[in-house]
Amino acid sequence: MIRSNPTLTAILTRRIVFFAMLAMLVQLAVIFSDYYWNVGELSRLYVEQETERLVSGVGSRDGAVSYRLPEAVGRRYAHPQTGYVARIRDGRGDLIFESCDDACESRFLPAEVNPPDFWLRTIKPGKPLTLVGGRAFNIGEQRIVVDVATLGDPENLASDVFWNEILEHMIVPMSILLGLVLGATLLSVRRALKPVKVAADAAELIDPLDSRSHLPFEGMPREIAHLAVAVNRAVQRIGELMRSQRILTSGIAHEVRTPLAAIKLELGRIDHPRARKAEADLDDLVHFVSQLTGLARLDTFDHSMFEEVDLVVLCTSVAEQLAPWVYENRHSLEVFSHVETAIVRAMPALLKDALRNLVENAVRHTPASTNIIIRVGESGIQVEDRRNDSSCPLQNTEGFGIGLKIVERIAELHDGSLRRSVSLQGHIFDLYLPIVTIR
Structure with missing residues:
Protein backbone atom coordinates (compact mmCIF):
# COMPACT_ATOMS: atom_id res chain seq x y z
CA MET A 1 0.00 0.00 0.00
CA ILE A 2 2.89 2.36 0.77
CA ARG A 3 4.15 2.00 -2.82
CA SER A 4 1.12 3.99 -4.01
CA ASN A 5 2.29 7.02 -2.03
CA PRO A 6 4.32 9.57 -4.02
CA THR A 7 7.98 9.98 -3.11
CA LEU A 8 9.27 13.20 -1.61
CA THR A 9 11.33 13.70 -4.78
CA ALA A 10 8.18 13.50 -6.92
CA ILE A 11 6.30 15.90 -4.64
CA LEU A 12 9.11 18.47 -4.71
CA THR A 13 9.52 18.12 -8.47
CA ARG A 14 5.83 18.80 -9.10
CA ARG A 15 5.78 21.78 -6.74
CA ILE A 16 8.95 23.33 -8.13
CA VAL A 17 7.71 22.95 -11.70
CA PHE A 18 4.29 24.35 -10.74
CA PHE A 19 5.69 27.45 -9.08
CA ALA A 20 8.25 27.91 -11.85
CA MET A 21 5.44 27.87 -14.43
CA LEU A 22 3.48 30.28 -12.27
CA ALA A 23 6.50 32.59 -12.09
CA MET A 24 6.90 32.38 -15.87
CA LEU A 25 3.26 33.35 -16.39
CA VAL A 26 3.64 36.32 -14.04
CA GLN A 27 6.82 37.37 -15.80
CA LEU A 28 5.10 36.94 -19.16
CA ALA A 29 2.36 39.30 -18.02
CA VAL A 30 5.00 41.83 -16.89
CA ILE A 31 6.88 41.59 -20.19
CA PHE A 32 3.66 41.89 -22.16
CA SER A 33 2.74 45.07 -20.32
CA ASP A 34 6.27 46.48 -20.54
CA TYR A 35 7.03 45.70 -24.16
CA TYR A 36 3.94 45.01 -26.20
CA TRP A 37 2.03 48.08 -25.08
CA ASN A 38 5.15 50.22 -24.75
CA VAL A 39 5.61 51.23 -28.39
CA GLY A 40 8.88 53.11 -27.72
CA GLU A 41 10.51 50.03 -26.13
CA LEU A 42 9.07 47.77 -28.82
CA SER A 43 10.51 50.10 -31.51
CA ARG A 44 13.94 49.96 -29.90
CA LEU A 45 13.85 46.17 -29.82
CA TYR A 46 12.73 46.10 -33.44
CA VAL A 47 15.71 48.18 -34.57
CA GLU A 48 18.16 46.10 -32.49
CA GLN A 49 16.94 42.73 -33.74
CA GLU A 50 16.40 43.69 -37.38
CA THR A 51 19.83 45.32 -37.71
CA GLU A 52 21.43 42.20 -36.16
CA ARG A 53 19.74 40.04 -38.78
CA LEU A 54 20.94 42.30 -41.61
CA VAL A 55 24.54 42.66 -40.41
CA SER A 56 24.94 38.87 -40.22
CA GLY A 57 25.37 38.92 -44.01
CA VAL A 58 28.46 41.18 -43.89
CA GLY A 59 31.80 39.52 -44.55
CA SER A 60 35.33 40.93 -44.32
CA ARG A 61 38.44 39.44 -45.93
CA ASP A 62 41.80 41.10 -46.39
CA GLY A 63 40.22 44.45 -45.63
CA ALA A 64 37.57 44.05 -48.34
CA LEU A 69 21.53 39.24 -47.94
CA PRO A 70 20.57 36.63 -45.28
CA GLU A 71 17.75 34.27 -46.22
CA ALA A 72 15.82 35.16 -43.06
CA VAL A 73 15.32 38.74 -44.29
CA GLY A 74 15.75 38.26 -48.05
CA ARG A 75 12.05 38.41 -48.90
CA ARG A 76 11.50 41.64 -46.95
CA TYR A 77 14.35 43.58 -48.56
CA ALA A 78 14.21 42.24 -52.13
CA HIS A 79 12.61 45.51 -53.34
CA PRO A 80 11.41 48.79 -51.75
CA GLN A 81 7.66 48.13 -52.09
CA ARG A 89 27.39 51.48 -45.15
CA ASP A 90 30.98 51.12 -44.04
CA GLY A 91 32.82 53.55 -41.77
CA ARG A 92 33.72 55.84 -44.72
CA ARG A 107 14.24 59.46 -44.17
CA PHE A 108 17.67 58.08 -43.25
CA LEU A 109 20.50 60.15 -41.87
CA PRO A 110 22.51 61.88 -44.65
CA ALA A 111 25.50 59.89 -45.85
CA GLU A 112 27.91 62.64 -44.79
CA VAL A 113 26.68 62.49 -41.19
CA ASN A 114 28.68 60.25 -38.86
CA PRO A 115 25.82 58.39 -37.15
CA PRO A 116 25.80 57.45 -33.44
CA ASP A 117 26.03 53.83 -32.34
CA PHE A 118 22.24 53.72 -32.09
CA TRP A 119 19.50 56.04 -33.28
CA LEU A 120 15.73 55.85 -33.61
CA ARG A 121 13.00 58.16 -34.90
CA THR A 122 9.27 57.49 -34.86
CA GLY A 140 36.97 43.10 -37.57
CA GLU A 141 38.53 46.54 -37.98
CA ASP A 160 7.97 38.44 -33.78
CA VAL A 161 10.18 40.90 -31.92
CA PHE A 162 8.01 40.53 -28.84
CA TRP A 163 8.04 36.72 -28.84
CA ASN A 164 11.74 36.61 -29.61
CA GLU A 165 12.33 38.80 -26.57
CA ILE A 166 10.26 36.38 -24.46
CA LEU A 167 12.19 33.39 -25.79
CA GLU A 168 15.63 34.90 -25.28
CA HIS A 169 15.09 36.77 -22.04
CA MET A 170 12.48 34.69 -20.25
CA ILE A 171 11.91 31.14 -21.48
CA VAL A 172 15.58 30.23 -22.02
CA PRO A 173 16.92 31.79 -18.78
CA MET A 174 13.96 30.50 -16.75
CA SER A 175 14.37 27.00 -18.20
CA ILE A 176 18.06 26.99 -17.31
CA LEU A 177 17.28 28.34 -13.86
CA LEU A 178 14.51 25.77 -13.40
CA GLY A 179 16.86 22.95 -14.39
CA LEU A 180 19.56 24.15 -12.00
CA VAL A 181 17.15 24.74 -9.11
CA LEU A 182 15.37 21.44 -9.70
CA GLY A 183 18.61 19.49 -9.99
CA ALA A 184 20.15 21.15 -6.93
CA THR A 185 16.97 20.62 -4.89
CA LEU A 186 16.60 16.96 -5.83
CA LEU A 187 20.28 16.31 -5.19
CA SER A 188 20.05 18.01 -1.81
CA VAL A 189 16.91 16.08 -0.91
CA ARG A 190 18.47 12.77 -1.93
CA ARG A 191 21.57 13.43 0.12
CA ALA A 192 19.52 14.65 3.07
CA LEU A 193 17.24 11.59 2.95
CA LYS A 194 20.03 9.04 2.51
CA PRO A 195 20.36 8.59 6.32
CA VAL A 196 16.57 8.31 6.49
CA LYS A 197 16.69 5.41 4.00
CA VAL A 198 19.31 3.74 6.19
CA ALA A 199 17.07 4.28 9.22
CA ALA A 200 14.07 2.84 7.34
CA ASP A 201 16.07 -0.29 6.51
CA ALA A 202 17.11 -0.55 10.15
CA ALA A 203 13.49 -0.14 11.24
CA GLU A 204 12.58 -3.29 9.29
CA LEU A 205 14.98 -5.26 11.52
CA ILE A 206 14.37 -3.45 14.80
CA ASP A 207 13.77 -5.66 17.83
CA PRO A 208 12.45 -3.99 21.01
CA LEU A 209 14.15 -6.70 23.09
CA ASP A 210 17.58 -6.28 21.50
CA SER A 211 19.70 -3.69 23.32
CA ARG A 212 21.70 -3.08 20.11
CA SER A 213 18.63 -2.52 17.95
CA HIS A 214 17.86 1.14 17.28
CA LEU A 215 17.42 3.67 14.49
CA PRO A 216 20.71 5.34 13.51
CA PHE A 217 20.43 9.12 13.47
CA GLU A 218 24.01 10.09 12.68
CA GLY A 219 24.20 12.37 9.64
CA MET A 220 20.47 13.09 9.61
CA PRO A 221 19.03 16.60 9.42
CA ARG A 222 18.26 17.80 12.93
CA GLU A 223 14.47 17.71 12.47
CA ILE A 224 14.50 14.09 11.28
CA ALA A 225 17.09 13.10 13.89
CA HIS A 226 14.65 14.24 16.60
CA LEU A 227 12.08 11.84 15.14
CA ALA A 228 14.59 8.96 15.10
CA VAL A 229 15.53 9.61 18.73
CA ALA A 230 11.84 9.69 19.71
CA VAL A 231 11.26 6.38 17.89
CA ASN A 232 14.23 4.83 19.70
CA ARG A 233 12.77 5.91 23.04
CA ALA A 234 9.37 4.50 22.10
CA VAL A 235 10.94 1.19 21.07
CA GLN A 236 12.86 1.10 24.35
CA ARG A 237 9.62 1.61 26.31
CA ILE A 238 7.93 -1.14 24.27
CA GLY A 239 10.83 -3.48 25.04
CA GLU A 240 10.56 -2.72 28.75
CA LEU A 241 6.81 -3.36 28.65
CA MET A 242 7.29 -6.66 26.81
CA ARG A 243 9.90 -7.76 29.34
CA SER A 244 7.52 -6.90 32.18
CA GLN A 245 4.77 -8.95 30.57
CA ARG A 246 7.11 -11.89 30.03
CA ILE A 247 8.29 -11.72 33.64
CA LEU A 248 4.67 -11.62 34.82
CA THR A 249 3.69 -14.61 32.69
CA SER A 250 6.79 -16.53 33.76
CA GLY A 251 6.08 -15.70 37.41
CA ILE A 252 2.50 -16.93 37.19
CA ALA A 253 3.60 -20.15 35.53
CA HIS A 254 6.29 -20.65 38.15
CA GLU A 255 3.81 -20.11 40.98
CA VAL A 256 1.45 -22.67 39.46
CA ARG A 257 4.17 -25.31 39.32
CA THR A 258 4.60 -25.37 43.10
CA PRO A 259 1.02 -26.41 44.01
CA LEU A 260 1.02 -28.85 41.09
CA ALA A 261 4.12 -30.52 42.54
CA ALA A 262 2.43 -30.74 45.94
CA ILE A 263 -0.68 -32.31 44.39
CA LYS A 264 1.46 -34.88 42.57
CA LEU A 265 3.21 -35.74 45.84
CA GLU A 266 -0.12 -36.35 47.56
CA LEU A 267 -1.40 -38.44 44.64
CA GLY A 268 1.70 -40.60 44.90
CA ARG A 269 0.63 -41.63 48.43
CA ILE A 270 -2.73 -42.90 47.19
CA ASP A 271 -2.72 -46.53 46.10
CA HIS A 272 -5.55 -46.54 43.58
CA PRO A 273 -5.76 -46.86 39.74
CA ARG A 274 -7.70 -43.61 39.50
CA ALA A 275 -4.89 -41.87 41.37
CA ARG A 276 -2.41 -43.15 38.76
CA LYS A 277 -4.66 -41.81 35.98
CA ALA A 278 -4.90 -38.43 37.72
CA GLU A 279 -1.13 -38.50 38.22
CA ALA A 280 -0.58 -39.01 34.47
CA ASP A 281 -2.94 -36.16 33.65
CA LEU A 282 -1.12 -34.00 36.17
CA ASP A 283 2.20 -34.82 34.45
CA ASP A 284 0.76 -33.54 31.18
CA LEU A 285 -0.38 -30.36 32.92
CA VAL A 286 3.05 -29.85 34.50
CA HIS A 287 4.63 -30.32 31.05
CA PHE A 288 2.21 -27.80 29.56
CA VAL A 289 2.99 -25.23 32.28
CA SER A 290 6.70 -25.81 31.69
CA GLN A 291 6.22 -25.10 28.00
CA LEU A 292 4.27 -21.94 28.80
CA THR A 293 7.14 -20.80 30.98
CA GLY A 294 9.58 -21.50 28.18
CA LEU A 295 7.46 -19.61 25.65
CA ALA A 296 7.18 -16.63 27.98
CA ARG A 297 10.93 -16.64 28.50
CA LEU A 298 11.82 -16.67 24.79
CA ASP A 299 11.41 -12.98 24.01
CA THR A 300 13.54 -11.92 26.98
CA PHE A 301 16.70 -13.13 25.23
CA ASP A 302 19.05 -10.45 23.97
CA HIS A 303 20.42 -10.92 20.45
CA SER A 304 23.73 -9.49 21.63
CA MET A 305 24.23 -12.76 23.53
CA PHE A 306 24.24 -14.84 20.33
CA GLU A 307 27.38 -16.84 19.56
CA GLU A 308 28.67 -19.26 16.95
CA VAL A 309 27.18 -22.73 17.43
CA ASP A 310 28.07 -25.99 15.65
CA LEU A 311 24.79 -27.76 14.84
CA VAL A 312 26.52 -31.14 14.60
CA ALA A 319 20.48 -36.71 21.52
CA GLU A 320 22.79 -38.02 24.28
CA GLN A 321 20.68 -36.24 26.91
CA SER A 332 14.65 -45.29 19.18
CA LEU A 333 16.78 -42.23 18.44
CA GLU A 334 19.44 -41.74 15.75
CA VAL A 335 21.61 -38.80 14.66
CA PHE A 336 22.99 -38.37 11.13
CA SER A 337 25.13 -35.54 9.77
CA HIS A 338 25.55 -34.85 6.07
CA VAL A 339 28.22 -32.23 6.83
CA GLU A 340 31.27 -32.19 9.04
CA THR A 341 30.55 -28.76 10.53
CA ALA A 342 27.58 -26.37 10.31
CA ILE A 343 28.09 -23.07 12.15
CA VAL A 344 25.20 -20.69 12.94
CA ARG A 345 24.90 -17.50 15.00
CA ALA A 346 22.51 -18.52 17.74
CA MET A 347 21.70 -18.92 21.40
CA PRO A 348 22.71 -22.53 22.21
CA ALA A 349 20.10 -22.90 24.96
CA LEU A 350 17.31 -21.85 22.56
CA LEU A 351 18.34 -24.28 19.81
CA LYS A 352 18.58 -27.08 22.36
CA ASP A 353 15.04 -26.26 23.55
CA ALA A 354 13.79 -26.29 19.96
CA LEU A 355 15.37 -29.66 19.17
CA ARG A 356 14.24 -31.09 22.51
CA ASN A 357 10.65 -30.02 21.81
CA LEU A 358 10.68 -31.65 18.38
CA VAL A 359 11.98 -34.92 19.80
CA GLU A 360 9.57 -34.85 22.75
CA ASN A 361 6.63 -34.21 20.43
CA ALA A 362 7.70 -37.13 18.27
CA VAL A 363 7.86 -39.40 21.31
CA ARG A 364 4.56 -38.24 22.81
CA HIS A 365 2.48 -38.32 19.62
CA THR A 366 3.67 -41.47 17.85
CA PRO A 367 3.05 -45.14 18.57
CA ALA A 368 5.64 -47.31 20.33
CA SER A 369 8.70 -48.53 18.43
CA THR A 370 8.83 -45.40 16.31
CA ASN A 371 12.30 -44.50 15.06
CA ILE A 372 13.16 -40.82 15.58
CA ILE A 373 15.89 -39.52 13.29
CA ILE A 374 17.81 -36.23 13.67
CA ARG A 375 19.67 -35.03 10.57
CA VAL A 376 22.05 -32.08 10.22
CA GLY A 377 22.34 -30.68 6.71
CA GLU A 378 23.33 -27.61 4.75
CA SER A 379 20.09 -25.78 5.58
CA GLY A 380 19.67 -26.65 9.26
CA ILE A 381 18.16 -29.50 11.30
CA GLN A 382 15.56 -32.10 10.32
CA VAL A 383 13.62 -34.32 12.74
CA GLU A 384 11.67 -37.26 11.31
CA ASP A 385 9.60 -39.93 13.04
CA ARG A 386 9.34 -43.27 11.20
CA ARG A 387 6.71 -45.79 12.27
CA ASN A 388 7.37 -49.45 11.93
CA ASP A 389 3.63 -50.07 11.54
CA SER A 390 2.59 -48.02 8.48
CA SER A 391 -1.03 -49.11 8.93
CA CYS A 392 -1.32 -46.96 12.05
CA PRO A 393 -2.97 -43.65 11.11
CA LEU A 394 -0.86 -40.47 11.34
CA GLN A 395 -1.71 -37.92 13.99
CA ASN A 396 -2.47 -34.33 12.92
CA THR A 397 0.49 -32.06 13.65
CA GLU A 398 -1.92 -29.37 14.85
CA GLY A 399 -2.41 -31.51 17.96
CA PHE A 400 1.26 -31.54 18.81
CA GLY A 401 0.75 -28.89 21.51
CA ILE A 402 2.47 -25.68 22.36
CA GLY A 403 5.88 -27.27 21.77
CA LEU A 404 5.77 -26.49 18.04
CA LYS A 405 4.83 -22.88 18.79
CA ILE A 406 7.98 -22.66 20.88
CA VAL A 407 10.06 -24.11 18.04
CA GLU A 408 8.53 -21.70 15.51
CA ARG A 409 9.27 -18.74 17.76
CA ILE A 410 12.87 -19.89 18.31
CA ALA A 411 13.29 -20.21 14.53
CA GLU A 412 11.97 -16.64 14.05
CA LEU A 413 14.42 -15.32 16.66
CA HIS A 414 17.24 -16.85 14.59
CA ASP A 415 15.89 -15.52 11.25
CA GLY A 416 14.88 -19.05 10.32
CA SER A 417 11.64 -21.00 9.90
CA LEU A 418 9.97 -24.31 10.75
CA ARG A 419 8.29 -26.32 8.01
CA ARG A 420 6.17 -29.43 8.45
CA SER A 421 5.56 -32.21 5.97
CA VAL A 422 4.24 -35.76 5.95
CA SER A 423 5.87 -38.84 4.46
CA LEU A 424 4.47 -42.34 4.03
CA GLN A 425 6.10 -43.39 7.30
CA GLY A 426 5.54 -40.36 9.51
CA HIS A 427 6.11 -36.65 10.05
CA ILE A 428 9.07 -34.51 9.00
CA PHE A 429 10.00 -31.21 10.66
CA ASP A 430 12.62 -29.03 8.98
CA LEU A 431 14.17 -26.34 11.16
CA TYR A 432 15.79 -23.99 8.59
CA LEU A 433 18.59 -21.81 9.98
CA PRO A 434 20.97 -19.31 8.28
CA ILE A 435 24.26 -21.23 8.15
CA VAL A 436 27.35 -19.03 8.54
CA THR A 437 30.03 -21.66 7.81
CA ILE A 438 29.66 -25.17 6.48
CA ARG A 439 32.28 -27.83 5.90
Missing part, protein backbone atom coordinates in the same frame (compact mmCIF):
# COMPACT_ATOMS: atom_id res chain seq x y z
CA VAL A 65 33.94 44.07 -47.27
CA SER A 66 31.39 41.82 -48.98
CA TYR A 67 27.72 41.35 -48.37
CA ARG A 68 25.13 38.64 -48.95
CA THR A 82 7.49 45.53 -49.27
CA GLY A 83 7.12 48.17 -46.55
CA TYR A 84 10.62 47.43 -45.18
CA VAL A 85 13.81 49.13 -46.34
CA ALA A 86 17.44 48.94 -45.30
CA ARG A 87 20.81 50.51 -45.99
CA ILE A 88 24.25 49.27 -44.99
CA GLY A 93 30.09 56.10 -45.79
CA ASP A 94 30.47 53.83 -48.82
CA LEU A 95 27.31 51.92 -49.62
CA ILE A 96 27.44 48.14 -49.10
CA PHE A 97 23.75 47.30 -49.52
CA GLU A 98 20.58 49.27 -50.16
CA SER A 99 16.92 48.40 -50.78
CA CYS A 100 15.42 51.85 -50.88
CA ASP A 101 14.17 54.44 -53.37
CA ASP A 102 14.85 58.16 -53.24
CA ALA A 103 11.78 58.89 -51.11
CA CYS A 104 12.88 56.39 -48.47
CA GLU A 105 16.48 57.52 -48.64
CA SER A 106 15.41 60.94 -47.46
CA ILE A 123 7.51 58.63 -38.02
CA LYS A 124 4.00 57.80 -36.87
CA PRO A 125 3.25 57.11 -33.19
CA GLY A 126 1.41 53.97 -32.14
CA LYS A 127 0.98 50.68 -33.93
CA PRO A 128 1.53 49.36 -36.48
CA LEU A 129 5.14 50.51 -36.26
CA THR A 130 6.25 53.26 -38.60
CA LEU A 131 9.84 54.25 -37.83
CA VAL A 132 13.43 54.59 -38.98
CA GLY A 133 16.53 53.77 -37.00
CA GLY A 134 20.06 52.51 -37.17
CA ARG A 135 22.87 50.85 -35.33
CA ALA A 136 26.67 50.68 -35.70
CA PHE A 137 28.63 47.39 -35.52
CA ASN A 138 32.34 46.66 -35.42
CA ILE A 139 33.27 43.76 -37.70
CA GLN A 142 35.60 47.88 -39.96
CA ARG A 143 32.73 49.97 -38.59
CA ILE A 144 29.46 48.99 -40.25
CA VAL A 145 26.34 51.13 -40.01
CA VAL A 146 22.97 49.48 -40.64
CA ASP A 147 19.86 51.63 -41.14
CA VAL A 148 16.33 50.19 -41.28
CA ALA A 149 12.84 51.55 -41.73
CA THR A 150 9.34 50.12 -41.65
CA LEU A 151 6.28 51.81 -43.03
CA GLY A 152 3.24 50.28 -41.35
CA ASP A 153 4.91 46.95 -40.48
CA PRO A 154 2.82 44.90 -42.97
CA GLU A 155 4.24 41.57 -41.78
CA ASN A 156 3.62 42.42 -38.10
CA LEU A 157 7.27 42.00 -37.19
CA ALA A 158 6.53 43.68 -33.88
CA SER A 159 4.92 40.43 -32.69
CA VAL A 313 27.87 -30.85 18.14
CA LEU A 314 24.60 -29.42 19.46
CA CYS A 315 22.41 -32.18 17.97
CA THR A 316 24.75 -34.89 19.24
CA SER A 317 24.66 -33.38 22.75
CA VAL A 318 20.84 -33.15 22.84
CA LEU A 322 17.32 -37.45 25.57
CA ALA A 323 18.30 -40.98 24.55
CA PRO A 324 17.57 -42.63 27.95
CA TRP A 325 14.12 -41.02 28.11
CA VAL A 326 13.37 -41.92 24.47
CA TYR A 327 14.36 -45.56 25.00
CA GLU A 328 12.36 -45.66 28.24
CA ASN A 329 9.28 -44.72 26.19
CA ARG A 330 9.99 -47.61 23.78
CA HIS A 331 11.26 -45.47 20.89
